[in-house]
Amino acid sequence: MTDLTTLHVSQHPAVLHKLAVLRDEDTEPKKFREVVRELSWLLGYEALEDAKTRPLQIRTPMEEMEASELGERIGLVPILRAGLGMVDAMLELMPTAQVWHLGLFRDERTLRPVEYYNKLPDSASVDLCLILDPMLATGGSATAAIDVLKRWGAVQPVRIKLINLIAAPEGVAAVQAAHPDVEIHCAALDRGLNEKGYIMPGLGDAGDRQFGTGTTD
Numbered sequence: 001m002t003d004l005t006t007l008h009v010s011q012h013p014a015v016l017h018k019l020a021v022l023r024d025e026d027t028e029p030k031k032f033r034e035v036v037r038e039l040s041w042l043l044g045y046e047a048l049e050d051a052k053t054r055p056l057q058i059r060t061p062m063e064e065m066e067a068s069e070l071g072e073r074i075g076l077v078p079i080l081r082a083g084l085g086m087v088d089a090m091l092e093l094m095p096t097a098q099v100w101h102l103g104l105f106r107d108e109r110t111l112r113p114v115e116y117y118n119k120l121p122d123s124a125s126v127d128l129c130l131i132l133d134p135m136l137a138t139g140g141s142a143t144a145a146i147d148v149l150k151r152w153g154a155v156q157p158v159r160i161k162l163i164n165l166i167a168a169p170e171g172v173a174a175v176q177a178a179h180p181d182v183e184i185h186c187a188a189l190d191r192g193l194n195e196k197g198y199i200m201p202g203l204g205d206a207g208d209r210q211f212g213t214g215t216t217d
């Protein structure tokens, strides 16, 4: 049974509609990238729901008023490769966010994550870290990414959120067991993993489908 305390699965009709396009095996890389971007925007919007704002004095053509601006220092952490497709949409929503790339790939034999790139800045001067990765399968990559962020200094009061397009219950359980403080936002919670660690029904390999490489056979 999946613990729903830190898991947010979007129920928005626009998200459901776009997910069908994303999953369809006939969706070509160009369209796939477009839909990854659109879904990221919608999930980012939902994930920012509790972000703090601060007052901003502005003048409309009519008069002065107190408006609001995002009051959090946000770090976007796309997991290479597949998380790259989520960055532009997030930057549209949060134009002042910094982007810290983290390279992790899943060893096909062991399914364990291997870190190969890390572009975190020297100090953790941030309020909110958003980890971007379309797929949460075994949870190995997400757990490793959160470990890296926490070792680096992203600990309370810094918040970490994980944004995935599709999650498997196994991955959610792994992240919740290792990091119960991390909120997970996704567009779908699928049935489970197959014997090769792919999400079912899923969408195949998110990196390959975005960048036109390989097959899932």
Ligand code: PRP
Binding pocket: 079, 080, 081, 082, 083, 104, 105, 106, 107, 111, 113, 133, 134, 135, 136, 137, 138, 139, 140, 141, 142, 171, 197, 205, 206, 207, 208
């Ligand atoms: C995919 C995906 C996640 C990981 C999820 O990346 O983008 O990072 O697998 O699997 P896990 O939850 O079992 O760790 P992959 O390793 O295929 O690398 P890629 O993005 O370079 O294709």
Ligand code: URA
Binding pocket: 082, 135, 137, 197, 198, 199, 200, 202, 203, 204, 205, 206, 207
């Ligand atoms: N990574 C993917 O890209 N897809 C899966 O189904 C599992 C891991």
